Amino acid sequence: MNSFFRCLTALLLAGLTFTSSAQDLVHKIPSNALAVATIQGKNLTELMSLTEFNNSFLGKELLAKQAKKSGESYTTIEDLGFNLASSFYYFNQSNDSVTYNCFLAPVKNAAQVDKLYTQADQKFSVKGNVRYYYNVDSTEVARWNGEMFLFVIARGKKEYFSKPEVMERFGLTNPYPIADSVAIDSAAAAVDSLAADTIAVEYAEPAAVEMGMQDSVVVDTAEAYSSDPFFKNEDQKKSIVARWTERMVDDFFAGTDKTSILNNNDFVKNIDPKAEATIWVSGVDKLFNTYVPTTYLKGLGFLNGYGSGNVKLYLEDKSIRMTSSMTFSDEIATVFKKVHKRKLNKRFLKYVNEDRMIGYLGYAVDTKAYLEEYPRLMSKIYGSVYADEIGMATDLFSLLLDEEAIGKVVKGDALFIFNGLSQNEVSYKSYEYNEENFESKEVMKTKKETLPDFLMMFSSEDTRLIDKLIAYGVKKEFVKKGSGYYELSIPKSPLALYFTIKDNIVFFGTNKMEMDNIASDRSVAKVSAKNKKMLLSSNYAAYFSAKKLSGKIPSEEFGGAEKLEKTNRVLNALGDIYMNSNPAKGNVLSAQMSMDIPANQPNALKYLLSIIEDAKK
Amino acid sequence: MLSKYKYLFSLFVLLCFSSCFQIIEEINLTDAGSGTVNLTLNLSASKTKVASVMLMDSIQGYKVPSKQTIQKELGEVVAYLKKSPGISNVQKKVDFENYIVSVSFAFKDIANIDNVNQNVLKKLKIKGLNNSSYTYNPKIKFFQRSYQHTKEAIAEYNKLKPEVKKVFKDATYVSIYRFEQPVVLCTNPLAKISKSKKAVMLNTGILGLINGKTDLSNRITITK
Numbered sequence: 001m002n003s004f005f006r007c008l009t010a011l012l013l014a015g016l017t018f019t020s021s022a023q024d025l026v027h028k029i030p031s032n033a034l035a036v037a038t039i040q041g042k043n044l045t046e047l048m049s050l051t052e053f054n055n056s057f058l059g060k061e062l063l064a065k066q067a068k069k070s071g072e073s074y075t076t077i078e079d080l081g082f083n084l085a086s087s088f089y090y091f092n093q094s095n096d097s098v099t100y101n102c103f104l105a106p107v108k109n110a111a112q113v114d115k116l117y118t119q120a121d122q123k124f125s126v127k128g129n130v131r132y133y134y135n136v137d138s139t140e141v142a143r144w145n146g147e148m149f150l151f152v153i154a155r156g157k158k159e160y161f162s163k164p165e166v167m168e169r170f171g172l173t174n175p176y177p178i179a180d181s182v183a184i185d186s187a188a189a190a191v192d193s194l195a196a197d198t199i200a201v202e203y204a205e206p207a208a209v210e211m212g213m214q215d216s217v218v219v220d221t222a223e224a225y226s227s228d229p230f231f232k233n234e235d236q237k238k239s240i241v242a243r244w245t246e247r248m249v250d251d252f253f254a255g256t257d258k259t260s261i262l263n264n265n266d267f268v269k270n271i272d273p274k275a276e277a278t279i280w281v282s283g284v285d286k287l288f289n290t291y292v293p294t295t296y297l298k299g300l301g302f303l304n305g306y307g308s309g310n311v312k313l314y315l316e317d318k319s320i321r322m323t324s325s326m327t328f329s330d331e332i333a334t335v336f337k338k339v340h341k342r343k344l345n346k347r348f349l350k351y352v353n354e355d356r357m358i359g360y361l362g363y364a365v366d367t368k369a370y371l372e373e374y375p376r377l378m379s380k381i382y383g384s385v386y387a388d389e390i391g392m393a394t395d396l397f398s399l400l401l402d403e404e405a406i407g408k409v410v411k412g413d414a415l416f417i418f419n420g421l422s423q424n425e426v427s428y429k430s431y432e433y434n435e436e437n438f439e440s441k442e443v444m445k446t447k448k449e450t451l452p453d454f455l456m457m458f459s460s461e462d463t464r465l466i467d468k469l470i471a472y473g474v475k476k477e478f479v480k481k482g483s484g485y486y487e488l489s490i491p492k493s494p495l496a497l498y499f500t501i502k503d504n505i506v507f508f509g510t511n512k513m514e515m516d517n518i519a520s521d522r523s524v525a526k527v528s529a530k531n532k533k534m535l536l537s538s539n540y541a542a543y544f545s546a547k548k549l550s551g552k553i554p555s556e557e558f559g560g561a562e563k564l565e566k567t568n569r570v571l572n573a574l575g576d577i578y579m580n581s582n583p584a585k586g587n588v589l590s591a592q593m594s595m596d597i598p599a600n601q602p603n604a605l606k607y608l609l610s611i612i613e614d615a616k617k
Numbered sequence: 618m619l620s621k622y623k624y625l626f627s628l629f630v631l632l633c634f635s636s637c638f639q640i641i642e643e644i645n646l647t648d649a650g651s652g653t654v655n656l657t658l659n660l661s662a663s664k665t666k667v668a669s670v671m672l673m674d675s676i677q678g679y680k681v682p683s684k685q686t687i688q689k690e691l692g693e694v695v696a697y698l699k700k701s702p703g704i705s706n707v708q709k710k711v712d713f714e715n716y717i718v719s720v721s722f723a724f725k726d727i728a729n730i731d732n733v734n735q736n737v738l739k740k741l742k743i744k745g746l747n748n749s750s751y752t753y754n755p756k757i758k759f760f761q762r763s764y765q766h767t768k769e770a771i772a773e774y775n776k777l778k779p780e781v782k783k784v785f786k787d788a789t790y791v792s793i794y795r796f797e798q799p800v801v802l803c804t805n806p807l808a809k810i811s812k813s814k815k816a817v818m819l820n821t822g823i824l825g826l827i828n829g830k831t832d833l834s835n836r837i838t839i840t841k
Contacts, residue, residue: 428661429715431641431791438793438816440643449665 025104025148028252029091031259034287036267037090037279041106044276045085047315047605050078057613070119076185081112082149091261094290098244103151110146130253137235138242143249150252154245156237170240172233220242246595266308266327275312276605283328284309307587315604319575320595325590331380333587335373340539340584342366345459348415349502349535351518353526358552359544362415362535368407372398409465414458415535418544419511420552423448424495450554451495455509463501484519487512530578538580540591546574570615573598637787639663640823646727646796648839650755653706653723654730660716667716684713689720698722703729727753727760749833758839760794766829774827788823792833798840805835 028261029036040437053059054076063074078084086106090212093100107113114131117124124133124142133142142151145566153439160166167173261267270280281287307327314321328336344364353361375394382390431440460466470486473479480487485500499508509515517523527535534541550571575596582590601607637661647650660667673681682690691709698707703725719791724730731750749764751835774782799814808819817837 426665428664429659429712429717430639430661431659433793433818435812437813438811438818439793440641440793445662447662 020155021142024087025089025106026087027260027262028104028148028255029089029261030093030252031044031261031263033091033093033261033282034290035090035262035275035279035281038275039277040275041084041086041088043274043315047276048601049610050076050084052606053077056609057616058609060551066105070115072119078108079112080116081107081109081114083108092287092290096157097166098154098156099290100245100248101155103149105149107144107147107149109145113144113149116327133548134242137238139238139245141245141249143253145253150249152245152249154241154248156241161237170236171228172236185479225534270308270310270312274311276315277313278310279312280308280310282308285491305329305372315608317603319594320608321592321594323590323592325588328587328589330587332377333584333589335377336589337584338369338373339365341369341414342539343537344413344415344535344541345411345505346536348413348457348459349527349532350525351455351457351507351523352415352417352531352535353524354528354531355526356419357417357545358420358548359418359419359542360415360531360535361542362413362538363540364413365539366407367410367412368403371401371403371406385415405462408462409460411461412461414456419453419455420549420556421450422510423554424451425449448554451510453510455507455511456512457505457507459504460501460506461504463504463506466501466506469612482512483516485515516533534578534580537583541580542578544577546571546577566615570611573611573614637784637789639789639791639792641793643793643795644727644730644751646753646797648725648755648758648797650753651723651725652727653721654733655719655721657719658715666714686769687711687718691720694720698733701729701733704733727751758798758841760837760839762792762794762795762833762835764833764835766826766832770827771829785824785827789820790823790826791818791820793818794837796837796839800837801840802838803835803839805832807831808835 026038048056054063059077062077066074066080074080082088083106088106089102089104091104093102110129110131114124117131117133122133124131130143130145134140139154140152141154142149144150158354161170161172220238264282266282267280270278273277285304305328309324309326311322311324316321342364344362348362359477375397379387379390379394425446427444427446429442430445432443433440470479471489473486474481478488480489482498485498488497488499490497495510495513497508497510498512499506500515500519501507501520507515507518514523531543534543550568553567575598576594577593579590579593582592597604597607601610638661639657641655641657641659643655644652645654670681671683675681688711691711695707695709698704698720705723707722708720710717712718712722722733725792729749749762751760751762753760774785793816795805795816797815800810800817803810803817805819807821808817810817817835819833819835821831821833826833
């Protein structure tokens with residue numbers, strides 16, 4: 001009995017491991033990948049079954065497109081041959097000489113993937129159970145079997161091939177640089193969900209050359225341009241890159257690659273099984289340098305001190321959430337910690353009224369710390385090249401600025417509240433013509449103009465300078481004095497600005513009544529616990545309610561009731577959007593963004609599809 | 618000769634970023650065939666936008682003209698007109714309060730204005746109006762405006778960015794011809810004859826001129 005239970009437990013466990021990590025190709029990704037993007041098919045199929053997706057608006061459209069392209073009927077996206085319940089990956093692997101953009105997808109049915117190629121008139125060869133596809137110069141390679149599909153776009157690095165010793169080694173003669181390596185927008189390529197299954201078809205060149213054996217990869221196109229040394233040289237470089245690519249893909253399939261990305265602690269730490277999509281970058285500075293040749297930067301380290309980073313997307317039952325985080329070097333992290341010491345002035349909340357408000361943007365940094373740290377940041381970027389000059393400039397900066405005094409005038413925290421749109425009447429000149437002889441007469445007409453309605457505030461401990469500015473404005477008649485507040489008139493503009501100083505807070509706004517209320521202590525505050533927490537505990541926080549904006553946009557702005565109605569419908573379907581930064585944890589800074597989804601929607605994925613469908617109507 | 622008027626391109630920049638505008642062309646013709654012309658560009662309905670655009674140095678890659686530039690360029694238009702044969706009494710009026718610009722002058726013979734009007738309008742890049750010419754025969758008292766839509770107009774229009782295209786949606790063009798004797802017949806169905814019968818007005822949208830849907834051709838027979 002005991003052994004029976006043991007067997008059963010073992011089986012169950014095996015089963016569990018099998019289902020959860022079945023065909024997860026992550027271990028195939030080499031440890032030196034600079035960036036990895038993941039789309040977790042399993043999570044997506046849990047949110048929406050494939051049958052549901054096939055019947056959805058987007059699914060139907062995708063299938064119809066595929067059917068049209070191939071001339072065959074597709075009833076389910078599973079027919080594309082990929083295992084949609086598993087994870088899809090993009091990764092970037094680079095060294096000094098070449099950069100590889102790789103797409104890795106789990107295959108469910110290789111014959112169906114084959115069909116995608118044959119239907120697109122793309123030729124591939126088969127050896128054993130592995131299929132090989134090459135574009136015309138073999139710098140784009142696809143290879144697949146019953147388990148996985150790998151598509152690689154390789155680009156040689158101009159810098160590398162311009163080195164004299166490299167040119168000599170490969171017998172390159174042409175001094176002209178080759179075209180910049182094409183920077184593939186890794187984020188876009190990876191996040192574009194479900195794009196992975198169409199990549200092979202989209203990237204394949206129509207004029208593919210059938211390549212049978214692995215050792216005959218180098219394409220001989222020399223004939224075509226044999227007379228032009230430039231093209232000959234280019235072809236030679238491409239064939240070198242093609243050889244490397246072939247070797248890289250061979251190693252990938254043979255599994256001889258030394259270590260997997262799963263040995264990278266930072267990557268493993270940032271795997272969140274709950275996230276639907278993740279982009280992870282091993283070193284932002286490293287990735288940046290891959291795409292921007294160091295010759296352009298001339299030794300300047302713009303991203304010095306930036307470490308690994310990641311962005312994760314969560315499609316949840318009640319909201320869509322995106323988080324991002326970035327690791328910094330000790331030096332930069334210390335700067336951020338000092339600058340982020342300040343929190344938003346609590347008294348700001350006395351002037352926030354959620355009933356009126358459509359959105360806000362709040363931030364708090366320490367002006368004094370920022371001014372003190374700024375020269376240090378600059379010397380970090382430019383110091384390696386212009387050490388002397390930067391040294392003098394930073395000293396001069398500190399000498400001229402009294403950081404403390406400025407920090408008192410503008411403490412560094414501010415809150416911008418967007419209350420919506422208002423309409424003002426503006427007059428303009430036009431002509432009328434009498435019926436008698438069409439003699440023209442100038443007439444004044446009026447029309448409505450839409451203006452933003454907002455209130456802005458910032459803290460100031462020392463308002464003497466601002467007081468002087470106001471006094472100057474009043475003297476020069478730009479500024480009119482009201483009871484406790486001022487009006488700034490802007491010539492010809494219907495937009496009037498009101499401002500006042502109270503409680504060591506400087507207020508700017510477009511609403512006269514609101515400014516009057518602030519000046520005379522009649523403001524009514526209303527802030528939810530959620531917004532209060534967001535504003536007071538983050539250095540950066542923003543909120544926007546699309547729903548509250550709907551119905552407030554004047555039809556004149558859209559030139560048609562129908563368009564306006566459509567916009568209002570989309571705005572109404574959008575939930576409240578929140579964005580905020582989190583307090584620093586060690587050397588990691590992180591932030592998040594989320595959007596609530598309406599109560600009648602089962603989950604975020606279905607909701608997103610419904611929005612797309614609605615917007616298309 | 619036309620290249621001299623590239624300056625007025627700057628007005629076009631203002632046109633582009635205003636929300637609607639009006640072009641008015643008035644011609645008063647005597648029986649003998651001489652007369653006066655008044656061309657007006659009215660941006661008043663979008664003066665707040667123009668005012669804010671003029672605060673900037675450039676917008677979306679277009680250089681925004683200053684008041685001085687506009688004055689100077691108009692001055693050059695006036696100088697050109699003064700030198701043109703048969704043209705006299707040239708006057709300009711610029712109202713920066715409402716952004717209305719107008720140029721007026723007298724002509725000895727309608728043939729004198731034939732080119733002048735085109736050139737001035739052409740410089741405003743209102744290409745749809747370019748293919749026009751005027752003739753007047755005092756013997757039979759017959760006035761004619763010939764007009765032909767150019768494909769170039771729509772091609773130019775299609776090159777514009779969508780937000781600039783929007784500007785033309787509400788823009789209007791008004792042309793008024795006044796005569797000393799009553800009009801017997803005018804052939805353009807869009808044109809109206811005044812109560813006195815001595816004036817003909819055509820008020821239409823600029824967009825129709827650009828896409829060729831509106832025809833400005835008119836043959837007007839005047840009482841002998």
